[in-house]
Amino acid sequence: MSEKKKRYFLPEEEIPRQWYNIQADMPNKPLPPLNPATREPLKAEDLYPIFAEELCRQELNQTDRWIDIPEEVREMYKYYRSTPLVRAYGLEKALGTPAHIYFKNESVSPMGSHKLNSALAQAYYCRKEGVTNVTTETGAGQWGASLAYAAKLFGLEAAVYQVKLSYEQKPYRRSMMQTFGAQVTPSPSMSTRAGKDILTANPNHQGSLGTAISEAIELARTTPGCKYTLGSVLSHVTLHQTVIGLEAEKQMAMAGEYPDVVVACFGGGSNFGGIAFPFLRHNILDGKTTRFVAAEPASCPKLTRGKFCYDFGDEAGYTPLLPMFSLGHNFMPPNVHAGGLRYHGAGVIVSQLLKDGLMEAVDIKQIESFDAGVLFARAEGIIPAPESCHAIAATIREAEKCKATGEEKVILFNLSGHGLIDMASYDKYLSGDLVNYSISDEQIDKNLSALK
16 A cells, blocks of 8 residues: 555535536537427427426536536435545556556445436436436446435336346346335336337347337336436436536545546446546636547447437437437447447537547457456456446556656546446456457448438
């Protein structure tokens, strides 16, 4: 253990009182989502049948830089926030790099991931509106568990559609959701019209976040007193996650440093935006030159190989048309263990930022991600979630560049969750049974050709 202070915490009064809305500061605002029926720009009221009304307003808000965190939500944050900022001396030593590596440890939340930051907010707004039931999708189960817990705290009933592959790969996440009282259904299922149609076309469909979203939205539309909640992709979800980066700003100042590079894994964009956007505002407004790197799986490469277009956020076409980088809403991702990253598209804010060159993206193969996760675990004593392993792998790439050039850069990454319920995937890695999945250009082009 270094004699230097390794962990930085904020006092309770420094926990953020507002979320940061980067849309207010973006040089080019995201293009408007479209109503699929009219192809006209979406209005907040178009979303009222699906989401709590305040969340709809947050989704389309491009003018207010700061959004107040409801006091009841902030009181819940105090149970686990601030999360620690940690100097990764062990990883630095293992790599022999002159880089200073820090990580924001979101794995210390009660659910073991960053997802609770938005789940509490969404459940609060639903309860405030008089909603009695909430429904959602989940991949690896981190979001589903967080929503199930938040629903219980606010007196709501929760129904979760979990991607079938993850339902089978990660049974203990399913158990967590059920422990908190949620009804959990593997998706695609025969309980919705969307699920039946998908299974009729492909009886062996292993599910995707797109299929689970379709089923959850259908349930919300057909159930009185029920609203849909979402774990990533949409702008209001990323807004709630900015507590991560706002805390990290103050903690980096406590450490006497400022990041040259900010890294996070990427599925739909919530944890990446959560840590990146508060720092990115200083690039936009103050001339800082921090780089922002989104690390996605090579098996689901929407940022690095997808197409910027209007596409549905789900497989059945129930969502608005979103301007985003996409592999096509019918894309069926390979069966990688990072279930939270198996999504065909990217959030509209991140997509615009990538178009404008204000951030960058890399893809990481499955075995490289687990190589990085195991190295991190042995160096720092924390077993990361398979999703977070992608951020660690990208961080290691940056640290190796510093080693080659001798540059003493400061690298900050988001440890978005722990892997203690993902040990079956580590078992496969340690026994040599994991494989890399590749997607050909022909496969991507074929899927994208269906988009208009």
